[in-house]
Amino acid sequence: NAGVTQTPKFRILKIGQSMTLQCTQDMNHNYMYWYRQDPGMGLKLIYYSVGAGITDKGEVPNGYNVSRSTTEDFPLRLELAAPSQTSVYFCASSSGTDNSPLHFGNGTRLTVT
């Protein structure tokens, strides 16, 4: 019953450092998503993928990169961390039918100082 697993849970970065947020799902879902959540702002879509080898930009992609080499994994890469990227990041997956529910991981809390 793992569902969507995100690592790490917490991370502090210095400005200019890089890191990869890991996300893996064991539900064989084709669709995967990365969101960021800022207080009082709801969720904003960063990138999404409809299957292995296919990715596309969401609403706020600048400063991030993704890859999807397998169905299970969808890592999010921050190349040059900036204070504006301080946020809670959520990975989610869905089976991809029109209104199938999103299954979320428990999030990664990132602070850039």
Add this chain to the structure above:
Amino acid sequence: AQSVTQLDSQVPVFEEAPVELRCNYSSSVSVYLFWYVQYPNQGLQLLLKYLSGSTLVESINGFEAEFNKSQTSFHLRKPSVHISDTAEYFCAVRSGGQGGSEKLVFGKGTKLTVNP
């Protein structure tokens, strides 16, 4: 572009009191509407959804929401809340047509705090 407005950022209530969390969306020919709940230190999980048919939809834990097309609203209600309902609630909307959850637009959330 579709938009969602959750009018209350915070709603404090006492245990066993009724509660209504308000959600309005911008008009569209066809929409799908969702409520997600986020408990502390967790990701979001689907609470209920309206796709078509009956305008009143219910969740397994006593919440209900009514789709009102003329008011462009999808308010969430519960007649008697428990301490365990303390969480943040997000309304989300997706326009009809092609595409999937990448078209989902979330509201800013309402923090429900149930006090003893």
